[in-house]
Amino acid sequence: MEQDDITARLSRLNGWTLSSDGRAITRRFDFKGFAKAVEMANLAAWLGNKRGHHPDVAFGWGYCQVSFTTHDAGGLTEADFACAARLDELVA
Template sequence: MTDASDLATRHCVPCDGGTPPMTRAEAEAALAVLEGWTLSPDATAIARRWQFKGFARAAQMANLAAWLAEQQGHHPDICFGWGYCEVSFTTHAAGGLTENDLICAARLNAILAL
């Protein structure tokens, strides 16, 4: 598996229904380089939750994730409210995780590290 900085420089590619999802072992290995992200129990999604001291920061985080999604053409589920924002990536067309999910997670981490 590549490192997070390498993933953060890549761009998502269009995914058709023929793209196979990662296995649990591949997904677990991939998460080793993505700080803060967790694997869903069925190994089909990754998620990260941020805590904030108010609503505005949570909304800003949701907007940042949405902006990145539009740039990459790969859209997560975003849930936010007072004091939190959670972003979850999966590739619906593949029925699980693909490299696109890892790219978006790594890019989001890189943006937040600036």
């Protein structure tokens, strides 16, 4: 995916950032407590299974960080941005 396309798509997402190597997009969700962070991790996992495009998820007390990349492509594809947008819709 071209850099201009990545920049344009990223600008349409809420709170997502591009990794330093330009191969992934990440969003950190902050919560009060552990249970909500676990729920968010489960939601991201459910979405990944539903779409066949699995994110990297890290969570702990008060946060859940979700990253999308297309490992087979060695970087970002339409699937990453579509999953990020859908996750945003689910938590809105």
